[in-house]
Amino acid sequence: MKLYIKNMVCDRCKMAVEQVFSKLELNPANVVLGEVELKEENLPQLKYQELKQALEKLGFELLEDKRKTTVVQIKAAIVELAHYNKEPLKVNLSEYLSKKLATDYASLSNLFSVEENNTIEHYYIQQKIEKAKELLSYGELTLSEIAFQLNYSSVAHLSAQFKKETGITPSQFKQHLKRNALDRV
Template identity: 65%
Template sequence: MKLYIKNMVCNRCKMVVKTEFEKLGFNPISVQLGEVELVQDQLSNAQNETIKGALSKFGFELLLDKKKQLIEQIKTAIIELVHYQNEPLKSNLSDYLSKKLNAEYAYLSAIFSEMEQNTIEKYFIQQKIEKAKELLTYGEHSLSEIAFQLNYSSVAHLSAQFKKISGQTPSQYKQNHDLGRKTLDEI
């Protein structure tokens, strides 16, 4: 069975969640961003509550509601795409999500907008801007390289979205980079 975990957005998170499940006597088959697969077909209410308690100490949330699980799957797919893949997206976002989650994009979009008061596209852009902030902070890439890496058509397009989301230009951010970075689960 698969369990969906909110706020599990990095490799360190995966390690913490895996350790907590093992402490509770569950040996996960796999632990991925936002998802834990167990051998068990079903968990009792008491087991769910125990898992919830153990995870909440670390800021994670066990998601039992189907809509919340779907939202977390969408967010996880976007986070993986933006922050953990080294190749640009080969198709458009709607096709990528539909294929990855095996659901119609219109359905995914409607549920996401209803639950998050945000669109999938805006969430995707917010994640890309956070990745741009990270890359600007490190100072190892030019703005042109960052635009290419994040699959922007031009530096001007990246700069315009950066300003719209963060309230400052990439150059201004680079000078004051201690202002405005968010953790992935805050977006």
């Protein structure tokens, strides 16, 4: 049985969700961003409600609506790609998402736009800019290295998108260092 959880967008989130499951004596077979696979086929209604309430106390939402579930899967795939993938994307974003979610991209794109009032492409850019902010705040990589790591064609392209999204240049950001939580993007 798969459960989809809104706002589970980082490794700390996964740990918090795993602790909730452990406290409720539920043993997930697999936990990935936005999704928990249980060994059990069904949860008793009382246990399901306990789980739902425990997750809500931590700012997570157990999703029941198929449309919202798909949006969470899209977001999780993009967060994984932008923040945790070490290899450059070998196909375009639409092919990546279509294959990962086994759904045609037009349907995914339309659904995401309606539910989020944002495009998939813009959400991906927002996530890449948040990753750039993270890397800039560490001060270990040059802007050129960050652009390469985030699969930008040039430093100028990264800088232009960064300024468009944040209103400041990467250099100005380094002076102020203000990042957003991934679930707030």
